[in-house]
Amino acid sequence: MSDCRLLQLIKESIDSGTPPDAAIPYSFECADLNDYYEILYYAAQVLPDGMRKDAIREKMEALDNVRRTNSQL
Numbered sequence: 001m002s003d004c005r006l007l008q009l010i011k012e013s014i015d016s017g018t019p020p021d022a023a024i025p026y027s028f029e030c031a032d033l034n035d036y037y038e039i040l041y042y043a044a045q046v047l048p049d050g051m052r053k054d055a056i057r058e059k060m061e062a063l064d065n066v067r068r069t070n071s072q073l
Helices: 005-015 033-046 051-072
Strands: none
Touching (some): 033 051
């Protein structure tokens, strides 16, 4: 399991019956980009199809582009 405390809290909430839409915050901050990506990835897996899931996938794609750009420097 991830060391990211926010991700652990989200998973615990969903496992206890909270719908993913309610358990996953619309806005959050992470000091570690890997944790941020992990939360986005998890959210993309559990959220129902719709605009929110599409927005998360766009954020993941943008983060992938930043990672690729930084690795080329």
